[in-house]
Amino acid sequence: MELFDILSDDSVRAAPRLLGCRLVSEIEGRRAVVEIAEVEAYREDDPASHSFAGPTRRNRTMFGRGGLLYVYRSYGVHWCANVVTGPEGKGAAVLLRGGVPIEGEELMRARRGRDDHLVDGPGKLCQALGITGEHDGVDLLAGGPLRLEPGPPPRRVVVTPRVGISKAKEKPWRFVAVHDG
């Protein structure tokens, strides 16, 4: 199935299919690639979602069409990146929580200012790839400096409740790739 079709679907169905895909960053002309390994789905009918109360200046990208990148500031400190899903007008997206460095690991180390824990968290992933608020709304399928590309699907996926939220805690909408038996 094409990425376009996956991203046109509901975020809960799209989220696990993004595991294994590559997020390619050529921001500032320097290349870094991460294989997506941990995601969470958010939907418009979901009290934990930024889109739950309708569009605002911050979340308006979530209401765009599937394939856009929604970037927001978390706790006033970090950037977090989501892949928007579904049709235009539906406030749904998949939060990119973590991955595995594939290319440009040295660049990620430099951006992170440390040698470990390069992309094992949503804020860390953005910092390692150079993603900031200025990339909110970019099209990941348009061949620009931020792209989503197909990758090998994980052998196994673990499903758990989402982390760091206080509403709708019970929804099993976190998906983690496992590279083990």
Place this chain on the structure above:
DNA sequence: GAGCCGATATTCT
């Protein structure tokens, strides 16, 4: 490794 805590922009009350 687990647990506490400060930083701090945006939204909502």
Place this chain on the structure above:
DNA sequence: GAATATCGGCTCC
């Protein structure tokens, strides 16, 4: 004012 889709540094095991 309060809460928040987090992180890193610190303490104490």
